[in-house]
Amino acid sequence: MLLAAAPEAMPGLLTALVAEVNPEAALWLDATLAAPPLPGTAEFMRLFAIAGRKLNGSASPGWPPSRIARAALLAASVNVAGEEAPARLATAFRRSDSAERAAILQALMLLPEPTRFADLAADACRSSVQPVFEAIACDNRYPAAHFAEPVFNQMVLKAVFTGAPLARVTGLADRTTSQLRRMATDFRDERRAAGRPVPADLDFLLDLGN
Structure with missing residues (x-):
């Protein structure tokens, strides 16, 4: 279902998955996604780190909410980045720690026009x-x-x-x-x-x- 969703719908679908196990965290995520920062910016990196620490538990489709939340933030940020998305995501990847890099790679199929990120994936x-x-x-x-x-x-x-x-x-x-x-x-x-x-x-x- 997720892979068949329209790119603009992806952040909302992922937030709904978080809400199934952590409604409070979903409210935080929904507010964060109202004005998503561009990938690689200081604000993006701050929020990406918070998403990894803030959430716990388990959720469908087998991902922890922290991973789902990071995927939602990535999808929303890539949506607003437009044609700059590949370069900006590469910047975010360089500025990430190992766990954050893994989260980016695991979310690539959920991003709009995922083919654009093949160079980043190959480098990984x-x-x-x-x-x-x-x-x-x-x-x-x-x-x-x-x-x-x-x-x-x-x-x-x-x-x-x-x-x-x-x-x-x-x-x-x-x-x-x-x-x-x-x-x-x-x-x-x-x-x-x-x-x-x-x-x-x-x-x-x-x-x-x-």
Whole structure:
């Protein structure tokens, strides 16, 4: 339902999810979204940090209210940013801590015209901070929907290398190509030749589509 919603309706839908478990926090969020700041500004970063601390509990669709609230703030702020949204969101990402960066990546599919943020998402795949990398690589529909094949393939191999479970890479079966299988085979052969253990997920990957 969320992904099918119109961009302008997204903040309200997310606020309603927060209201199911924390009505008081939803009132705060609704007031905050009445005049959302542009992404990356000092006021945005202040509110984004508050949203992460202010809310607790659990909510549908399995996200904590803090994550939903941050997604609502992102959606509202990106809506008002217009064509500046990609650059401004990149600024917000640079100014965020690891938890905030993960929240941005997890919300990308809920933002208007999400394809615009493919460069930001691809850059996040290079992160050496595992929770940040897993925020884009695992349980996230964005890579399968919007990554070019080389970027997606590199993300999958990095997941194998870093121990992020491939079972959590959304859409992997549909995006597994002969090129990705060749890359996985080469990686497996290199590990064996070096006498190093072969990650079990390499076999999982090579079995896809067979």
